[in-house]
Amino acid sequence: NDEAETNSSTKTEGVSGTIDFYTSQPDADAQGLVDAFKKQNPEVEISIFRSGTEEVVSKIQAENQGGDIQADVLLVADSVTFENFKAEELLLSYESPEAESIDDAFVDPDGTYAGTKIMATGMIVNTNKVTEMPDSWMALTDSSTKGQAVMPSPLYSGAAAYNLGVMTRQESLGWEFYESLKANDITITQGNGAVLESVATGEQNYGMIVDFLAARAINDGSPVELIYPKEGVPVITEPVGILANTENEEASKAFVDFILSEEGQQLASEQGYTPIREGVEAPEGLKTLDEMTILDAEAVELLETRNDDKARFGKIFGE
Amino acid sequence: MTAKQPEDRERKKRDSSFSLFFQSKNLYKVIGLLVIFVFFLLPVLRLVWLSFVDDGSLTMQYYTEVLNEPATWKTVKNTLIVVFGSTILALVLGILFSWLVAYVELSGKKAMQLFIFLPFVIPSYITTLAWTQFFSASGPVTAMLSWLPGDLKAPNLYSIGGIILLLGISHYPLVYLFTVNVFRKIPRELEEAAATSGLSKKRTFWKIVMPLALPGIASGGLIAFLSNLDNFGIPAFLGTPANIRVLSTYIYEQVVGFGPSAFSRAAVLSVILGVIALAGTILQWFLLRRSRVNETNRSDSTPRIYLSAGKKKLLEASLWVFLLVTSLMPLITMGALSLISAYGVPFKLENLSLRNYEYVFLTDSKPLTALSNSLQLAFFTMIICLIVGTAVAYLRFKYPDWSTKTVELFMTIPYALPGTVFALCMIFMWLEPIPGWNPGIYGTVWILFIAYVTRFLVLQVRGSYTAFLQIDPSMEEAARTSGASGWIKWRQILLPLLFPGIFSGALLVFLMALTELTVSSLLWSSGSETVGVVIFGYEQAGYSTYSTAFSTVLVLGILFGGGMFLLLSRLWDRKVLKKND
Amino acid sequence: MIKVNNVSKKYGSFTALHSIDLEIGEGEFIAVLGPSGCGKTTLLKLLAGFMGPTDGTIEMDNLVLASKKRVLPPEKRNIGMVFQSFALWPHMTVAEHVKFPLNYHPNKIKENKKEMQERMNEVLKLVGLDALAERYPSELSGGQKQRVALARAIAPLPNLLLMDEPLSALDVELRMEMRKEIQKLHRETKASIVFVTHDQGEALAIADKIVVMNKGRIEQIAPPEVLYTRPETEFVATFVGKCNLVKGQWRNEQFVPAIDSKNTWPDLGVTAGFKENGIYPVRPEQFQLMSPESAGLQGVVSFVQYQGHEIHYTVEVEEATWTIHESVFSKRFETGDFVSISLKNSLVQKEILIST
């Protein structure tokens, strides 16, 4: 990338060169983001690798093992993942000027990552089968809903694992919550998509699901309702960060700035997500940050205990 | 005598090249083994290496750790039950269908053949979805059972039995594909000899036909076995709710786990899986050790068993019922999903539209690019596998010594590993084949190409090898004494005789590469997205309706291609071979 | 008693058998003799029941075994068969080939393991393969394969034994031995045997009755001696007796060869049929060759074959080609030599040879 460097030194007004953007956003969203960025920075080539969070993480880990991480900018589901990479010293510390307009809770104090949107995990309910809308997570453990609920597996989905970590650390829920879910015969599926299918088709009546999926299904006409339970909801923030060995720091930084900028956040909102930046409206059907109660936990702690959490989950649901 | 001299010179020339050939024979062998080692074994060894190192020092710690966990053994046990159960189911169905198609006079065989392939080309998430709906509380099975007396319940698919059933149904086409040509090539006289020795048709089937079909059965069984072993989609979908883990899903759990030990533990489990795969391969050798031919037959598609009209109708009806349930039902489920606007809306006219198709093929530019990428990749993968795989099968057949057996083992492993693990291996290997040197393969379409070829080559090797096992060595000897060497011998004698078997292998490679998902999802890069990647992307983003629309077009396209092929081959038979029976 | 009634067999548009009629008596030993491609194997396959006739029926004891519409399958027929192409099972050893019908053949007497083992050893010894019992077919020579096929067919002592050129790959000595064994088997078991061969010596030596076929038709059915001494058609005379059919005219019990009307040959016993057609059938050993100066028909030797105790000459006489057998001790001729041919005047032959 010598060329990129010489380019950037000659062209002072803009950045240029190529960057590799690894993300778990839906394809169209990632593409939209990149297109919007390129409108401002036509000299930059961004090649996207999109896959599930787990795949993206494995890929970076494998590249690390293989000797050379190819990614420059990383955007995946949850902060714990970034804490993991941070612990392995794979991330570049960059305090974006745009991050100032974002709640400190969602930005790494060391500047290795910053949240880009708010994705709450709420409850989805089939409106054909259920008339009385619940307002609490406890609806899932109630014996009247025995065998009617579904949730994504923390063993396969990073986001679900994050939720597991957060919810078990709440006094109001804790491990007992999961034990009673098990006792209430909850069905475990691979991911959020399967939860949606299952509840929308009426195979199950209740489900734990990430909010924007449910909102979109409602938009499309599926007979479901999205509920933010009163105890609060865990949120993931889809943070973005720059890999330490990036070969195009300039462009990567410019890209991160764009994502966090007002324009970038507006775009996220248009794509159907709750933006993280203060002052940008959430799309229809979703609550904004201040409208919901957020369940929180320390990302570093979650990272340390994640494997144990999963193991414990596996024990509860395995035997 | 003047003419003698050039003749002598020519002979000397011939002789020198001839001796060179022999001096270098061992050299070729070494080079060949080396290439195979680099492409097939080294990537896996790089993974295995991880199971032995911890912070740069050698350790057995991961082994003691993983092997001491009861969860590991539970998983291994589940895996064995699932894999053997589903392999046996696939074998029974595959052998049954191939035998019926090859031996019994039935009408509509060609259409049947197309339908037999469907479960194999329909993505497994669709198949599982269709089947779970079929058996769900609101599905047709429950409805039918409620008509019957007694308190019958639809079987629960979220169980080991369900996994076995779906794996078996998805993979029996593999067995079918490998066996049907072998059945057709069994010389009639060998059965007639059994009949005059007093064997009933049934006994003849067990004592003569089955052993003679063994090359196909063993190959098909092995491939089905490996496919059941490395399958992730079905056990993940059906096993997760029931907390049933098999090795492939357990390995995935490890891979996506955090911490330095994630890959190491995954590597240990992959080694266990590899051992099971190798055991299967060796079992298959054991089955084939007696297989020999002393007559080569043209594949003979005239039926050998004629049924009375009533029995024939009955058999045809039951076959079609089976095919409709296993093949058409998922297809229809898929088609229906692709037409509705959202999940859960009733299947009514006002909710139906081609909106999803419109989005997939007009709005989004990715699917078409992906389709073209996948077609090209599948085509070139098929070509390379066809050549290399058939060459390897030939060597394996001609020189069945340790070196070719080793080669076969090497080639089996990439197919046996779960896709995710194999993709990781490819990254380890091809990012920097020599530390510090990145040849620029990784991150381009080439990595996909290499991955496909290494992963699917074994399919072609098995297909071609099975075909070779049906050829008497004297066929080739006769060609050689007639002066045909090299390419001519292949084109004129071997390939036409091998064609059905080779074609089966190539078809498999093509279809597998066309719809490949797990490996691509880790290895694709911008511009080289594949069909699988696009479908996976839609699925993950929750756009299942788009993915079904795309899959539907894909499956219909494959069906259409198959139909065209049948039509053309019939025309070919009629016009060119002038066979009209 | 098996009756073949007016059976025809077509392969596509090609007719391999034209209205065959044949009776095979209980315990009869029948040889089917004919040139390559005349339909011998086809006839045998029909008798075995591998395929049905295109026309006609095959009956056994007044029970229809096979007709155009239905065929009793071979496994229900208590037969044994030696296939021309051997049809050995590549996945079985020699011993297993023999054991197989012993286990499953309808004819086997309920034997225990030991008896079966004994019978197997006996049969293997009989065909001289006892040392090769554990070999697979791909490890056998051509003749050994044929013997396995033979052993498999005879092991269960079937009621009807169909053999399609079962000895063609064996050397004369072994062949003789096998012939003896087959005849012994026939005597002991009273099985009916249909033995297909292209070797007229074998047919003459072995059978009670010979069926001579040509181009899908039966030419003559007769016991060996009758067939040899009283052939009814030209084909039988040449194919079985190796006769040279000399054309000419019969005048007052004297034969005037067409090619040399100055010569006359005495009647050494020619059937009326041939006389009517103006033919004198002469066996190869009835001619003698002399130097061209001698009296006789003039010809050119076109081919000489040394046979140890005899020399077989092929001589071109005008349009015709004659075969003449001479003793090794007579004067030798070479290819291309001109010779004079005359009839040996041995009176002894008159009595039996070609008499009506």
Place this chain on the structure above:
Amino acid sequence: MIKVNNVSKKYGSFTALHSIDLEIGEGEFIAVLGPSGCGKTTLLKLLAGFMGPTDGTIEMDNLVLASKKRVLPPEKRNIGMVFQSFALWPHMTVAEHVKFPLNYHPNKIKENKKEMQERMNEVLKLVGLDALAERYPSELSGGQKQRVALARAIAPLPNLLLMDEPLSALDVELRMEMRKEIQKLHRETKASIVFVTHDQGEALAIADKIVVMNKGRIEQIAPPEVLYTRPETEFVATFVGKCNLVKGQWRNEQFVPAIDSKNTWPDLGVTAGFKENGIYPVRPEQFQLMSPESAGLQGVVSFVQYQGHEIHYTVEVEEATWTIHESVFSKRFETGDFVSISLKNSLVQKEILIST
């Protein structure tokens, strides 16, 4: 000139050929004769180059064609081969079988399409298959298949023609014709021919030189007449000449059979070798059978085979089994009859037969 030097061939632990030495001259016609399983096909396969010898070398004009380590592949050796198992390609018609070597054989002269077509027709006519040119092997009879194999081998006129029992499935008449054609081909093309057969009559008739094999070893190599009249080993005497080897003592040029010391037989020309071993080789036609009252060795007829012009008797004499050929006109005996056996006293035979 092909030289086989001390060649051995093992299949696993079984030795099929024991140190074979053989020379095949330019344009020579060699017949390899031997009983079933003696290693004939193995020798031919080594000559063709399908496999290498376990030991020894095969040279051509001082160039090593094959040794333990290296084998010149068959397609580089200008050869043609008729396989014992025919080895026809199931996907090709008869015509295509013949066309194939015409297109690819190293020996083919640059021919144009028309010439090739002509050559094909010529060869097909030669083997009598011109009418079946469009048939596939599965639609042919056994003998027709063999003729296709023959046609394919001879079509390109190779320098070395290897034939593994190429006529075994043909009837005598066709066989004779094919033999003539092969000899004609040999004369015209000057190709070297190695012709494997188990039929000693065929070997005697056709070859310049006969190699007699037994149990993987060469017993004798000699021209037909020498082989027949001066066999060097007991095996050759019995296998080629069908001699009965009578044991006894030679006393003053007189032979006293061991089984009946009262009889003495005159020396009709027995080689010194046999005399040393106390053996009198007697050809089947040298014996005569008489009623048991007559003087001679006493025996029992165990087997009678009618052969048209001869009757072949098998007679058990004490421990031994003798074969005796009698004319159809002599007194007939049946199986089980007691007979007296004596030597015919024909002096003529003395001169040539079994002389040193």
